[in-house]
Each structure stands twice: as C-alpha cells, then as structure tokens.
Amino acid sequence: MIQLNDIFKYYDNKFQRSYVLKDFCLNINEGEFVSIMGPSGAGKSTLLNIIGMLDVADDGEYFFMDQPAHKLSDKKKVEFHRNYVGFIFQAFHLIDEMTVAENIETPLIYKGVKSKERKAMVADLLDRFNMVAKKDLFPAQLSGGQQQLVGIARAIISKPKLLLADEPTGNLHSDQGKEIMKLLKKLNEEEGITIIQVTHNEEFAQYGKRIIRIEDGMKKSDLPVATLLEQV
C-alpha cells in the first residue's frame, strides 16, 4: 500500500542544509498496524506528514496505493485525503467552533455525502463511541480522552483505508491512552484499517504488529512485534 523509496527531506538554514530524513525506505502493506518510535526531532512527524501527503519529500519516490504520490496534483491529493486517509493528532486538533457532531461530520461534507446520510453515519459512530449525550457540546467542554475519541471518530467516519496517528496518546494520561490504543487495535483488526502511529510509549507501541525505530532521519530497526517479544 505504501512504498517509500530513498526519501530525502531537508531544511535549508542560512549556512547549511539539515536533513530530517535521509535515504529513507519503507514498505507497508494493507491491514498492517505499524508503530514508529524514536527520540524527539528524529523526523517521525515529518515522515508521517509525507505519508499523509501533507508534506512533500525533497527527493525520492513515494507510491501510495500504486500511485506516484510525489507526482500527484493537489487536486488528486485532496481526493486521497477525502477517501483513503484519516489523521489523528496529539493535540486533537478539533475545530473549536464546531460541536462534536459537526466535527465528526466535516470530512463527510467535503466528500460530498448527502446531509441525511451524514447525520445517520455520525449518529452511528457516536453510538459506537458512547458519545451520543455529548454530541452538541463544543470541544472545550470535553476531557482530553473524550476529545481524542472525537478526533478518532472524525478520522474514521469517511471509512479511510489508512489511519495516521501522531502521538495520539501524548496528551492523555495512561488509562485514557490505553482506551485509545484498544480502540485503534480494534479498528485495525475488525475493519482492516491500516494504521501507522507515532508513539514514545513502549507499551503502546506493542499494540501494533510492527515497530520501526528512527534516529536522525534514518531507520535504525524495523521488526515485527512478535520477534521483539521473543527477544524479551
């Protein structure tokens, strides 16, 4: 599903060029649940943004569902965002001026789903996440965990094939974090959504099936969780 070949990403400072990603290669198949780990500043978010087509690599090739993403027009990328990719953020990034229901509904609007259908889908999801009572509240009125639930609901409402989560538990305490991780695992297993998450938490990383470690923009290791558990 995802194929990164020799990806470079750098920023030009006044005097030098600093590389965030160096010669990065990666293959992810449909249905995988990958955790990305690494120290701060390693380039994890950058990598995720490139995969999510929010950012472009300076060099290298990127194929998303066999399409050359590095050559796609903005219009095409928006199509991918609408139909195949969902995002979850550490800081939730809900739209403040929208209610819970409206936040969840937003991707459907841009996808062009009819109003009635949208309402039904949102109601369904709220029901599944046990948030029906909160549907008319604004994000500021929710706890962090609840906000992240809304964030996930918004990310999956348009039935994406790929879910990108940048430190989804970073702003939550561990109980809430666990809830979120369980939910992600369930989404991966029951609905077959491919998930790539960035995390600093070893335990949460284990919810995935494969862990990639990055340092200084380079891949240090890439192992299935099963092997890791054996090593322990």
Next chain:
Amino acid sequence: MYLLKIAFRNLFQKQQHSITRIISLAAGLAFGILMLSEVFYYYSFDSFYPEASRVYVVQSNARLSDDNAEMDVWDRTSGAIAPGMKDEVPGVEVATRLNSIGNLIFYTADQKSYKGRCVLADEYVYDVIPRNMLVGNAKEAMLKPSNCIISSKIAASMGDDAVGKVIEFRKYPGVQLTVAGVFEALPENSNYKYDVLISMSSIAQFFDWDGSTNWLGNDRYYSCVKLDAGVNPKDLAPAIRKMQEKHQDIIKLEQDHGGELLKYTLIPIQKVYVSRIQGMVIILSTIALAVLFVSLMNYVLLTFSSLINRAKSSAVYKTCGATANDLKKIIFTESFVFFVLALSAALVILMAVKPLVENLVAHSLEATLNQYVLWPIVGVLIIFVLLSSYFPGRFFANIPVSAAFRNYKQKKNKWKLGLLSFQFIGASFILTLLVVVTLQYHKMINADHGYRSQGVYYCSTNGIDGSKLNMIMNELRKLPEVEKVGMGEEVPVYQQSGNNIYSQDGKKDLFNIADFYSVDENYLSILDIDVTNGRDFSTSGINNNDVFISKKCAELLKIHNHWEDGVIGKEIKVSEHQRSTIKGVFDDFIIGSIVEPDKRPSVFFYQSEEGFIRQKEKYPSMEFKLLVQAKTGMEANIRNKIKQVVDMALPNKDAVVRSLEDEQFNGYQAQLSFRNGMLAGNVVVFLITIIGLIGYTSTETTRRSKELAIRRISGASISDLIVNFILELQYLVLPSLLIGLGLAWFILTKWMESFAQKMPLQWWIFLLCSIGILLMVAIIAMIKYSRIASRNPVESLRYE
C-alpha cells in the same frame, strides 16, 4: 447555511478581533457610503427626466470685457435663443426657455400665504423637461396669459381643489394668476427647481420690459433643447453660428470688439450640476475612496492577524479533505457575515447622524435613494466584499499544513507593514486635506470683505404699504439700540445683476458693472464704505440719480474715456438708467462671497430717503431694503425689535429681519459643510488607523515576545526596547507620509484652482501634519509596547 452557522460561531471566538474589525469596517463603510452616495447623487441630477440623455442646456460663452482673454461660461441665454434654435438649427427637436422671477410669497383668496420658486415658461416646457401632470394640461396652461400650474406639494398645502384658485403675489400686488393644473413636484435632485410655472405670455405683469424674444442681452433665460436621437451637439455649432449671424449681427459685433465675443454651447442636462462643483466632486470622491480603502486595508490586516491564530484549523480542514477552494469559501462566508454586520452597523450609524448630515449636505438623505445612486453603491460594496475576502481567503488556504501543525507563526511581517503603511498614507493624506481646507475656510470667512457686516440688519420692504414707511423709519430711529437707519435696493453679500456703461457718444458699451441701484444718504456709512474721492452722500449738493463708482470703475473709465483729470463731476450713461453725474469714488469691496467673487466694478446711485418713500408710495411692488445699524454691544434683541416695528406695516406680520453678518457667513455654507465632511472623514480614518496600529502592535508583541524577553535578559532596558520598536515603526511611517502628503498636495492644488483667494500651500503645513502623525504613531506604540516590554521576561518565555 452550514458555512454561515460556523462563521457566526467564529465571530464569538476569542482572538478574532471581531468587535474591532466590525467597528472599523462599519465606520469606514458608513462614511464611505455617505460620501460616495453624495457624489453619485450629484451625478444623478436631472436624470429623472425621460430621455434625459437627449436633453441639453444652452450655455452662453462670452467675453465680458475687451481686455479679458478668457470666456465666461454660464447656463443662461437671451430669450430668443431657445425658440431660435428650434426654428433654425436642424437636429433640435424641441426647445424651451424658462425665466425665474424668484422665490416669492403669494396668497390665495382666503388670505393663506405660500412660498415657492416662480418661473415663467413657454408652452414647450414639458416637451423638453416633462413632469407628470396630476391635473390639467401643461401646454394649454402655458399658452394662456395669467395662467399657472403648481407643484403637487403646494397643491397639497392648499387643500383639495387647488385648480381654479386665484393667487396673488406679495411682491406684485394686483397681479393675479389662475391655477390651471398641478404637476408632480420636482425631486430634490433637480438642478433647476420651481414650484409654480407661469405662462410666458404673462411676462409683462412681472417685468417692465419683455425680453422673451430678445436676441442679445437680458440673458436670464434657462434654455433647454431636446435633440433628435443620435445627434451630436458639437455638430450643431455651425448652424448655431449661422443663427447668430442672422439675428445678432455677430460678425459686426466681433469686429467692434476685436475677436470672438459670444457663442453658444450645449451641455447635457445631466452634467449641468456636476460641472458646477467639479472641484468638490474630486475631493469628495478621493476622500470616500481613501476612507474605504483604509478601512479595507485595516480589515484585512486584522483578519490576517486573527487567521494566524487559526492556522492550525486551516490544516485540520485540509486533513479532512477540504480543498483550497473550500477554505476560501469558509473565509468568504466569514467576511460576508462580517460585512453584513458592519453594513448594518454602518446603517445604524447613518440613521443616527442623519439629521446632522442632512443639515450638512442640505438635502434629505432619502433623495439619494434613487437608482443612479444605489446601483453604483451596490457595485462598490460588492467589490469591497470581494477584496475583503479574497486576500484573507488566499492567505488562509495557502498556509502550509505541516508548518501549521508545528506552532505556526508568521515569520515575516512585511505584508503587515505594507497594509499598515497604506493606512498611514490615508491618514496623512486626509489630515493634510483637512488642515488646508480648514485654513482655507477660515481665510475666507475672516477675510476683510471691504464693508461692515457686524451689527447690520436688514429687512425687505416687500408688502409694506408705502404710506407707512415714514412712520417705520421714525419708529426704528427711536429704538435705543439703533445707531443708524438707511435704505438701499441691494446688499453686498449677494451677486448683483449687471448693467453696461456706455461710451460717451452712447454708441457702444464699455464694460459691464455690478449695479447696486439706488441707496440713500445713510447706506454707505452704515456699511462703512468710505468715499475716498469726491463727496460723501451726507454732504449737500448731491441729487437723486447721482452716481458713486468703485475705484476699479474709475480706472476703467479714465482709460476708456481718456479722462486724465479724474472722474468726479463727469457724466456717464449706464443701461437701465438716465445719464448721471459721478459724485464720488469708493474702494472696491467683495461682492458675494470670496469663493466666487464678482470681480466687476460696481456703482451706487443716490436716491434720498424721501425719494425712496415717494417711489414706494407710487409703485407698491417696488422692493428695497431697510438697513439698521446697531449700537455696538446692543445687538442682543435688536432683530426682534426691528421685526416688531416693521410688522406694524405688514398685514400678515411676517417681516423677516436678517443679519448681514449671518448672510455673509451663509455664503460660505457650502465650504463649511465641506470642511465638516472632511473633519468627519478624518475622525473615521484616524479611528481606523489607530485600531489598525493597535492591532499591529499587539500581534507584533506576541510574535516577538520571546525576542523581547531575551533582549531584556541580556540587559536591554525597557526604554531601549520601546525606542527601538518605535523607531522601527517610524521607518515605515516616513515613506507613507511622503506619499500621503504628495497625494494631498496634488489633490489640493486641483481643488484650489476654483478659488480666487488661495490659501498658499506652505511647507510648514505639511511638516506639522507629518509631525502630528509621527507623534500619534509614537504615542500609541509607546503605550502598547511599554505594557508588554515591562512584563517579566521569565513569564514571557514561559508563555512560549
């Protein structure tokens, strides 16, 4: 709908500057709309006439004296010109002429009094400039002598059945007219207004002399022609010239006077009004556009600042699958909501200041609600909404997503400075205009007009029974407040009608003069007009019809008549008068207002008080003025007392006593309104600029709070920091100032062209305005920055 809902919610979010954005937008819109509608209103004049584009007004272009190279242009002609053009100029479909007899008081049989502008018109008047007839037939009425038609407004005040009533004028006792019809009253945006149209064939009842078929002179007729469709008025010039050659013997006249003397041109009726106030239109429209522009820039600046805080939401929308266009739509909807709110606020402001504004512009605001005003305004507003949403929308849509997620902060602030500098340009531009316009205004009203106006009051003798005049004079003289009482036909605050002085052999006219007609022995001393040469009126040996002339007149007479030994004692012949002997010379004074001074030489004819009274007894319609000079310091209640005395001779007790000083001041009403308009514009622009400046400084300080804190930690004192910041701002202000001042200078020289007395555009005015702006910027910046700069640096860093 959905977008609207979100936009409304956004309005109440913090850090949106919603209130300031709306206020500054509303203030700018209110003022801009007002000014623009005023300008469009001027352009709408006379457009209501059907097929107005084919209607033209005939202008006389004439050289008034032989040594004057330039031609004067005015929109009146002699009486025969309009019918002549219809008969002899192919392409003219119909023509009409109107002759105003003034704003007159008239009575119906039941002694009720009315007032209205009365105009003589021929039967073609409604073929050229028609009005809807509510009752009667205009053409028939205008053909019959002693017939008139009245406006619906006057008809309404007369009650039902106005038609058939007989009216009689106070000024022309015995002249009776029958109301034969009612026309729909003229709207306010008509250039040539009238309330009563009187058939031209009644002219002999109002004038001693019928000039309606005159080819030369007596040029007081407003002549309108309607051209055949597709005719270019310029192409008619040869035919008009031929008409002049045939009827005016223009070729011979030109030979006598050496060169082109008189010609007629056609001006579209819709342009007559604007052409008179060209200078003002230029200034008003630039000010309006400047204010709109500044408020637009300010709105965009504040919007940008608020959008930076929302950079993340731009990115979130994109991850939800929104395209750049979707984001632009969000911003457009928001701008639209802001705009609608601001527009409503602007309308509320306009309603609130309506009485004030109507006073200033001297017409009702409703009058501007016509299609010629509304559509252009709507057009301007649409452009305004588009611009106010286009740039922020583009900006919002183009924030890079990955940058937005990593605590997006504007790196550069060049664009902010750019927007701000537009506001400074606007502020310095308009401030300079205001200062110069104000100075010009004061220069005009405080200028020495060359005669006394303070403490001088006057009252018309209209309707006064001549036999009671003597009693009135005595009663007035008995008042303890009264210094002197006199009589005269005219006062210097108004433009005077002209007459010509003939050559000694009576064969040609030498030059045109402003004729003040008769004045009595007290008139000149009441007005403090010194007779510098010859005798005073009060001295003996002066007879009725002796003439006093102005210095300019004396100079011209000396040249034309080769009078090396002076003018006193010489005889002259002035049109409309008998031969008269020059008994004195006085200094020229300002006739009318300084704005459009009547530069002609002037004359007074002497008539004793006794003579005035005898005349009035003989000709009851004769009108002149009773002048009263108050003792110094005793002006308080004198107007009332004068009125009480004069009322004794008026059956309706409706004497109007005017103060010469007020009337003189009124001559500058237009300039005062203009100045006030400018002042309002200035207040608005300054308000907006200050808002913009505050907005800018606060986003700047948050943007740079870290830098500020670090600089303080590294030892910079608060005052260093503030001075530094202010200097940074001033680098921006200075070039803007120069541009603003340059623009102001350009517009002002254009505007000043129309003034006889020009306020010199001295460099210090510009310097002072610049210093003013610089100070304003410095003070605001200082207040804003010192708050931030003195904050504990550690706290600032923690904020990060």
